[in-house]
Amino acid sequence: MPDDRIEEWALGLVKGDVQAFKRARSRFLRQPSAKRLHDVRTTARRLRCVHEDLHDAIPPFSLRRLRHVIDLTGEARDAAVLREALREALDVRERRAARHLLRVLRRRERVALKRIARALEDLRPPHP
Amino acid sequence: MKARHIDLTDACGVDDAMRRIAIVRFAEVLTLVPALRHGRSKDLHNLRIACKRLRYALERFTPREPALLEAAGRLGQLQDALGDLHDRDVLFAAMPKDLHVTAQRIRMQREDALARARALWRDAFAPYGPFEGLMRFTGLGYGFGDGALAGS
Numbered sequence: 001m002p003d004d005r006i007e008e009w010a011l012g013l014v015k016g017d018v019q020a021f022k023r024a025r026s027r028f029l030r031q032p033s034a035k036r037l038h039d040v041r042t043t044a045r046r047l048r049c050v051h052e053d054l055h056d057a058i059p060p061f062s063l064r065r066l067r068h069v070i071d072l073t074g075e076a077r078d079a080a081v082l083r084e085a086l087r088e089a090l091d092v093r094e095r096r097a098a099r100h101l102l103r104v105l106r107r108r109e110r111v112a113l114k115r116i117a118r119a120l121e122d123l124r125p126p127h128p
Numbered sequence: 129m130k131a132r133h134i135d136l137t138d139a140c141g142v143d144d145a146m147r148r149i150a151i152v153r154f155a156e157v158l159t160l161v162p163a164l165r166h167g168r169s170k171d172l173h174n175l176r177i178a179c180k181r182l183r184y185a186l187e188r189f190t191p192r193e194p195a196l197l198e199a200a201g202r203l204g205q206l207q208d209a210l211g212d213l214h215d216r217d218v219l220f221a222a223m224p225k226d227l228h229v230t231a232q233r234i235r236m237q238r239e240d241a242l243a244r245a246r247a248l249w250r251d252a253f254a255p256y257g258p259f260e261g262l263m264r265f266t267g268l269g270y271g272f273g274d275g276a277l278a279g280s
Contacts, residue, residue, distance in 0.1 A: 002136045002137060002139050002145065003139075003140070005141055006139055006141065006142055006143055006145045008135060009142045009145070010145075013188055028176075031211075036151075038144070045184075046184050049131075049180075049184045049185070052131040052134075052181070052186070053131075053134060053138070053148075053149045053181075053185055054152070055133065055134070055166065055202075056134070056135060056136035056137050057145065059138050078215075078218065079206065081215050081217060082219045082222065085215050085219050085234075086219055086223070087235075088229070089219075089228075089230050089233040089234050089237060090230050091227075091229035091230050091233070093229065094226075094227045094228075094229055094230050097224055097226050097227055098224070098227055098275055099231065100224070101222065101223065101224060105147060
């Protein structure tokens, strides 16, 4: 095991990231928005990364549900970003041909947002 | 791409632990940098993920090691350029084949993003550039600026 100073430092970092994720989660559940979704995604990914970096120095905790949240936020984020990128690049003469894809992306985003809210309500953030 | 395990079991203090983490994560980035030269989507995506891991680690370390702040900022910019590129790749793959003009625009945007990422990478290794502190801290990255992108 690493020495006590490393364990104490590592635990402090993980606790900070757990707190940030909890705050982002509560804010999103209170009032969902694109910005708050981004915060949930970023804080969840930071937590996963800190776990990977400090694996040897912290007590074990499961990331299974957190990974599920990261995947779901990725689906919603991808759909929103792709829709925006398509709109931005779309030639007016091709608008009709792109309509179906735009609709599919919007639907995908809405479905993912609903699933995220459910997953976040069920999720108990890890206690390292 | 799975993150490499970092052995901290015999690390001597917090500074040594930070250095070990930065070395492994920076090495992951350096291994994937040839993607900027050949421009293959999958490899560029892996490079973006590796940049993100390194950036998150450096941001955690900056309160103790402020010299890493600039590298973290540059990795964020690099990550944004690679993210734009990745979004264009995903969009291009999902698009109906009859959107010819739009597809051409998306291809050009992708090329712009790749050129931006290459320029950010090259410039990061300039003397007193954004990676100076990171290179000193890890002892890695010397000769990786232009050399890694020769021919691109």
